[in-house]
Amino acid sequence: MTRQLSLNAFLHDTGHHEASWRHPDSAIDRIHDIDFDTENARIAEEAKLDAIFFADAPGLWGATPFRPAGHLEPITRLAAIAARTERIGLIATASTTFYDPYNLARLFSSLDTISKGRAGWNIVTTQSEAVARNFSLSELPSASERYVRAQEFIDVVTKLWDSWEDDAILADRESGRFFDQEKVHAIHHVGNHFQIEGPLSQPRSPQGRPVYVQAGSSNDGRAFAGRNAEAIFTAHQTIEDAQAFYADIKSRAVAFGRSPEDVKILPGISPFVADTRAEAEELQRYVNSLTVPAYGIAQLEGLAGVSLAHLELDEPVPVEVFGQAGDVLDNSRSRLQVIANIVERDRPTLRGLLHRLAGARGHNVVAGTPTEVADIITEWFQNGAADGFNVMPPLYPQLLQEFTQKVVPILQDRGLFRTEYTGSTLRDHFGLARPESLYGADANEEAHVV
């Protein structure tokens, strides 16, 4: 069979465009309503998408009065959505810096069991001083410290997910034995950050381990991704940048002894889709016109660490303003590098730059006909830039529907995307193997007497 695309719908408030909520048809009164989430999830499921996804931070990170703020906790949201969907994957973001591994292992294992094998964990380290102050920390640990903790965290979580062998439950009414003690293992983890005895409080989940997803594109993030991630959400404006990232991550994975197919790379794409290109561009222009420039400028100033007060909205942005972005050291820097590249390449006005960023915070915003959008996806997919896409509709549900009803059928006609689900788990959808437990016949000395 032809290599198949993965398509993930990134659910986000009324849509990924920062001003989408001001659109007269936006669902701004429903962003905290699980029924709205469910409707979007079902649209994605009807189109046979791989998964839906929620970003997250345990705090009001980057909130301003000019945008929707205050989203619900994503694992609970996905558990509720799981109860009303059948096949679509369910990916939640959660932070290794601000969770306990035992609690988090339980939450994702439960989500995986509740959904009958559809859970994925987007692993983040949460780069926010404001969030640190919600967890009794006076300052945020450095990026490298956070990634060291993150690695130990996922090692612990993996051991916990594996701590019940798949056939540990006997449920033998006759003998009165519910489980086999030899197949439920303490993990005896002793590390620098965590000392965790285990086993997990519940049996192994349908996928064995929920899918490991990651989104960091810093150096630390790429190393972490090459070692651990099975799917990566990433942001690129051009196919060349995406190809370079794609090649880098695949080679890092190989260096860790993994196969390139073990890591699915999914760049963001935020499509304004309409029957004609003029309509698509008109919609984009209209939504851009709803932005609040003062908000966009404040965001940009925060990211760049410089004042932009001296710039005129309708004059080109001087290249040197973002020239100091330098090495890609952390996620802000890598996002800043994307912006510096836009400024250098396209020389936009400040207003033009704000509109570019308003679409999807540095992700690739496109406006065009269904065929044009499908062409971009096909080109990236067939030329070493993507294994699929993290679809970020500017306006929910309308522009998700345009995508699923008009773009997806073209991709299906080209043989690049499924017309029916062929499996039942997120691992099935992504084409990822179900991992064996670390514990098994060879590790019986670890057996735990509970």
Place this chain on the structure above:
Amino acid sequence: MTRQLSLNAFLHDTGHHEASWRHPDSAIDRIHDIDFDTENARIAEEAKLDAIFFADAPGLWGATPFRPAGHLEPITRLAAIAARTERIGLIATASTTFYDPYNLARLFSSLDTISKGRAGWNIVTTQSEAVARNFSLSELPSASERYVRAQEFIDVVTKLWDSWEDDAILADRESGRFFDQEKVHAIHHVGNHFQIEGPLSQPRSPQGRPVYVQAGSSNDGRAFAGRNAEAIFTAHQTIEDAQAFYADIKSRAVAFGRSPEDVKILPGISPFVADTRAEAEELQRYVNSLTVPAYGIAQLEGLAGVSLAHLELDEPVPVEVFGQAGDVLDNSRSRLQVIANIVERDRPTLRGLLHRLAGARGHNVVAGTPTEVADIITEWFQNGAADGFNVMPPLYPQLLQEFTQKVVPILQDRGLFRTEYTGSTLRDHFGLARPESLYGADANEEAHVV
């Protein structure tokens, strides 16, 4: 209107009797299946019960191969159930010793919003050394240390739940203002255990605050309950014990400036219901016969801290074996006191005692006709022993159905229990007021600029 009973269904594996899973009609293959949970929840909802409830510990506390073990995490379970029910309350246990307050505040606030106002939090401090070792602790903090932390924990959680005023969201497309900064408050909490800046990452939930539930009956637990709890799950074998507890808690609540009606006291009742008493008793005898004595003895030895190896199964238990229970200092002690009272009062054989405890771990197990069970409930309710009951069916769903289909109608005929829900939230069901936010017009100096 006549004072109304509260009835809560405590969901637990195949049922509360420890051997229920060996019954040929048990759902032992479905205890990790959310569809089974949902079916039980819907039975309770059809009967207009106030709530369903899950116990919890973040570890395999008390697991043995002879009983079902490894339940799923309860908040995610209830989020899924919320999506498939409309009215019934949803109460999850979570530990103040092993959670971060910010994460927990988010999870319950989300559950409350997802369920449109049906969440309750059963607050526990988790008395388990084994669990402590899942959280990088070499030993469990003492009961008094755990309760000091618990008080600060719920103070933080309460502030976080209140940190967005109810009318903080503007969603004003015209002005571009989504929320009112003056109505979203930092909490600036600085305490011995936690330093939490806030605000919560999401708006105030439908109930303002999920319902505070508590189950500890130790001295520390009673003091905590009198101050904080809005509903209490408790275990008593006799109406006299229940009356004493009831009076004690109500007076403690009054001492904290609360009204006696602000605290609902719900003893456990585990009913074997059948059309005749002989049938009910025969079912109880049959399920008792499925117990594994070695398991029950081990549990009892662990609780009492003494060996029972010298006792004969079919000889009366000497009174002095449990005579050293002494003061009620913690939950194990108070449970042990219940057992000591049974031994002294009823002089059971060891096998008889094990059967008594097998039913519901010290809760009141009754076997009788629907009218007999309704009579017990009515007597306790009308004589200062209970505001309602935590119903613990020995076998799910069969004995929940017997209760809802046969006992509940009798209570309804007596005018003691609703025939339709009169409100939509758990607070409505329990007759509890919706709390105002701590922050408001009088506290504007706390306003947080995000």
